[in-house]
Amino acid sequence: MGSLAGLQTPEPFRVLVAGGSYSGLSAALNLQDLCRGLLPRCGAAPAEGEHHESTEFAVDITIVDERDGFYHLIGSPLALASETFTEKCWVKYDNIPGLQSPNLHVLQGSVKSVDPARKVATYLPYGNTADPQEIQYDYFVAASGLRRVWPVVPQSLRRKQYLFEAGDHIRAATASRHGVVIVGGGAVGIEMAAELKLVHSHLNVTLVHSRDKLLSSEVLPDEVKYRSLELLREAEVNVLMSHRLDRTEEIKDDRGIRCLRLHFTNGHSMLADQVTLAVSRSVPTTSYLPNDVLDEEGYVRIQASLEFPKETPNSTAHFAVGDLVRWSGIKRCGAAMHMGYYAAHNIHQRMRELQTQTVVEEEKKSKLLELDEIPPMIGLAVGKKAVAYWPEGGVTYGEEVMKSFFGDDLGFSICWNHLRLGGNKVE
Template sequence: MTVDVVNAAIPATQYRVLIAGGCYGGLSAAVNLLEKCDAIDSPISVDITIVDERDGYYHIIGSPLAMASKAYAEKAWVEYKNVKILQRPNVAFVQGTVANVDCENKTATISEHKTQKTRVESYDFFIAATGLRRVWPVVPQALTREAYLKEVGAHCDKVLNAIAPVLVVGGGAVGIEMATELKYISPSVQVTLAHSRDKLLSAEPLPNMVKDCALELTEQSGVEVLLNHRLASQTPTKDADGSDLHEVEFTNGHKMVVSEVITAISNSIPSTAYLPQSALNSDGYVNVEDTMHFPAGVPNAESHFAVGDMIHWSGIKRCGGALYQGKIAGWNIHQIMLQQLQDKEPDFLRLGENPPMIGLAVGKNAISYGQEGMNYGPQVMQLFFEEDLGFRIVWDHLQLGGSTK
């Protein structure tokens, strides 16, 4: 493995921004920062490098639908070369992994996937937006669009052609959406959702009326729900025709034979191993300030930001939160640039405390809960997700298909 060092001299007004993570938070930061730096009255020269393990933008919240529809899966992953708004000379995408960040020297070690080379990249500002590590099949594990379509396609073939029930284990938001999307796409497939607790969404700080509504809508969608059912074992078996099946047993003694077992318990962990321990809490989340800066005490904390699911903050982790945090990071970096170039006092955006809120797709219906209370029904589905689990909403919000100006 070779090591290249990238540390060329640049003009004083040319800023280098390195973003780790090319999903909601990272792309939002890039798009918003470029918009500010492109201002006609005071343009600022900036080079942005976005590093991601995948070769494209993947709409993570669309995973439950991608796991049930090959046609949708084609849409949900867009190679970065086709994200039009970021096809410009001062934006570069690197498919790779940020292995280490040296905050004191403002350098990052990047391992490139295609070349198998490691290089050290210098930056003026760094944004961590690498999110959480989520296991299969909560999200696909493939790193290229081609491999992803094969991975998801094979899964779709199994569940859509199931001759016995498909068992989804885990009654959190992911499990509910995976079960109900499969049933919505293919009503003839028997789908069972098993949850170890006495209410769905048991891990979320939501009122019982939301959890009870989630149960009612899930059952209305045609999914059988088994509460207080913790999976104990699964044993391969075959039917009379020799087709592969699984005999599953729960800790309460209940047994059933199923075609597929989908584990929708993510056990997600923050993807922060490359960051200094001084920036993290005991669970590995970044202890950001309300400006999205790294915590005081980290060297050059004023030049380092973190956004999205990897940060330690109040509220339920959501796509909308990551998009807004990316906007804050982009805005605040621009404010620091103005301070350095024009001696302007920075006017930082700040993130407030987030009360529990959720948008949950349940087949043809959806539930929303926030400070305004709870709403549910097809109209909520249309407002929050439309027909593609929010793909168009996010795509157009970030203008990823190109500027709307």
């Protein structure tokens, strides 16, 4: 395993990353920077006069992802409303300039098991249902997020198939006479309703929520919930609060055309052509990990250094980042990329420790970056405007907030540039 400086051990460190989205790409690319002696792309610039301690290592990074490309998940509400944006939202890994490097490989497949004691993982290549392949590694990063259902997230694994999936959904929604109903007033439901109405202003879009406040399961100030409702109404989305869907019945309307009648538990009923459920809980994709690193819901019980629990064999070689970790705060892509950067820094640090065996335990520890508690914060796009909340800034909302949190493409360019997926050029 190898330092370029010492040249005693020419074999590169082998790093395996499960999941090639925000957190996994951040871990891989920041590690790539550090191992080349560069400043990590997602780290803060060093203060004036501060010295960047660089140590180069030969490293070979493999990312395994079920999809054939980077899917900008945050953009889903727009990708499932606008066919132009559908195209933009998924970029095949082969077409991402920032990933083209001889020591960075992306494999399409599903990670199936990880054995921390042996440092061996297995994965099933795409299209192969019976023949798992083994991958040996020196460091492992779990970055495979949560399993989310359709139509919150497209289920296709290839871009070509995804364009059909999203296109069919958009055409069905836009052909609607009676309207589209989105059930669930959490962040996803709010954004889906608002984007659909923004792109197709002629459509009758209704958001129904069973509680008397939107975002009712989030620990956020009431003002965020109230402003979200206000902005939705301003965007001309019909909002039905305190409406719990009881059942949906297929009927023929007065013209003899098939549609749906929705019945609510309060006795209200209405017609619609399409009903989108944005209520189901997403679950961690961690079934490939040993049970004893997981909590009862399947989240990885990380230490603040993002390493697996101390008692795991080779815990200092195993990291977890992004949505699948048990940590405070609302699951957000900013946090996922930040964790990826911390994991990269800490892996690089662990590589250095292997080189300098003489460093005492406490000194080693202090060089690791550790996560602080993350308070609840949110940025929510509601049509042309956005609502945001973080503890220092309080609640802000409006078109400027939209611009700074999401730009004009629901955050695609912000994430793309932050991870420098275009190579060194910022687009």
